[in-house]
Amino acid sequence: MKRKVNQLKRRDFLKRTGKTALATVIMGSIGPRILGAISYDKENISIPKVLLNNGVQIPILGFGTNTLKGNIGVRSVSDAISVGYRLIDTAHIYGNEEAVGEGIKLSGIERNKLFITSKLWVADAGYEGTKKAFETSLNKLGVDYLDLYLIHRPRGDVKGSWKAMEELYEAGKIRAIGVSNFLPVQLDNLNSYAKIEPAINQIETHVFFQEEKSYPYLKKSNTQIEAWSPFAAGRNNIFNNPTLAAIGEKYNKTIAQVCLRWHYQRGVVAIPRSSQKAHMIENLNIFDFELSNEDMNTITTLDLNITQFPEWE
Numbered sequence: 001m002k003r004k005v006n007q008l009k010r011r012d013f014l015k016r017t018g019k020t021a022l023a024t025v026i027m028g029s030i031g032p033r034i035l036g037a038i039s040y041d042k043e044n045i046s047i048p049k050v051l052l053n054n055g056v057q058i059p060i061l062g063f064g065t066n067t068l069k070g071n072i073g074v075r076s077v078s079d080a081i082s083v084g085y086r087l088i089d090t091a092h093i094y095g096n097e098e099a100v101g102e103g104i105k106l107s108g109i110e111r112n113k114l115f116i117t118s119k120l121w122v123a124d125a126g127y128e129g130t131k132k133a134f135e136t137s138l139n140k141l142g143v144d145y146l147d148l149y150l151i152h153r154p155r156g157d158v159k160g161s162w163k164a165m166e167e168l169y170e171a172g173k174i175r176a177i178g179v180s181n182f183l184p185v186q187l188d189n190l191n192s193y194a195k196i197e198p199a200i201n202q203i204e205t206h207v208f209f210q211e212e213k214s215y216p217y218l219k220k221s222n223t224q225i226e227a228w229s230p231f232a233a234g235r236n237n238i239f240n241n242p243t244l245a246a247i248g249e250k251y252n253k254t255i256a257q258v259c260l261r262w263h264y265q266r267g268v269v270a271i272p273r274s275s276q277k278a279h280m281i282e283n284l285n286i287f288d289f290e291l292s293n294e295d296m297n298t299i300t301t302l303d304l305n306i307t308q309f310p311e312w313e
């Protein structure tokens with residue numbers, strides 16, 4: 001294994017962020033294993049966490065912010081933190097890092113209680129561009145380190161970007177580095193020169209696009225899967241899907257909760273977005289039931305094995 005983690009820095013980070021895993025999902029030889037009992041208590045947040053390949057823990061359920069800009073962005077992020085989210089996902093290209101930063105400030109939460117992700121956009125790819133873009137993201141967010149920084153898309157000078165990210169990681173400016181939208185072959189290519197293996201690959205995955213090619217590959221690797229658009233952003237009429245509705249009825253759960261529970265049982269980190277506080281709370285409320293194997297298998301049949309976002313291909 002090529003990962004070269006600076007143990008001292010890692011210990012610093014763990015101190016800085018408080019080592020408070022209550023329920024932890026650990027990467028095992030056949031993918032993540034869930035350890036510990038799961039409880040939900042807003043005052044003592046216990047969203048299960050996943051142990052990344054460098055020992056850093058990420059909540060298995062977080063909050064997505066794409067399209068949440070301006071005042072809606074500020075209010076949504078602050079609301080999300082107030083109801084219990086600790087992982088906040090943004091990106092330079094969303095044009096909302098300032099709003100996300102303001103929402104964080106408004107929430108009054110301590111920085112070290114949060115797990116903040118941002119992403120490097122394609123136009124900033126390359127060694128120098130990455131260093132500059134990273135500082136810009138920090139300034140916009142109003143923070144002095146990121147928990148996770150991802151290469152948003154496998155375009156441009158990925159090698160230069162990764163070198164810059166490795167240096168930022170080693171300098172203690174980022175707690176974990178990773179990629180997004182990388183196919184297995186693109187990950188293999190990056191790993192052929194990387195000193196540090198990506199901790200995360202954030203990819204499109206949901207019930208209509210189950211990534212049956214990338215999923216087994218990533219489950220076997222040291223790179224954790226994170227699902228973007230865990231609800232397919234509402235496409236293909238997901239919130240009226242009769243199969244998901246029938247499964248939800250059995251457990252007295254909504255379609256959104258069935259979807260998120262499905263991600264959770266697959267050991268996938270999910271970052272649903274919502275501008276509505278009621279939905280934010282509903283989406284957190286998935287740790288008190290378990291989908292049966294039969295229901296998990298039924299959901300497998302919903303796979304269309306095709307992106308729901310062809311415009312981004």
Ligand SMILES: NC(=O)c1ccc[n+]([C@@H]2O[C@H](COP(=O)([O-])OP(=O)(O)OC[C@H]3O[C@@H](n4cnc5c(N)ncnc54)[C@H](OP(=O)(O)O)[C@@H]3O)[C@@H](O)[C@H]2O)c1
Pocket residue numbers: 063064065066067089090152180181202203227228229230231232233234239256257271272273274275276279280282283
């Ligand atoms: N790396 C990448 O390339 C990439 C690409 C896309 C997205 N992302 C990340 O992934 C995050 C999530 O993906 P997404 O924003 O595309 O979409 P999503 O989370 O799949 O779906 C968001 C939609 O679901 C609705 N919704 C949320 N909770 C609901 C509930 N309980 N009941 C009914 N409707 C509900 C929201 O409406 P309301 O606001 O009305 O609740 C919104 O319209 C993004 O925000 C972003 O952070 C990353």
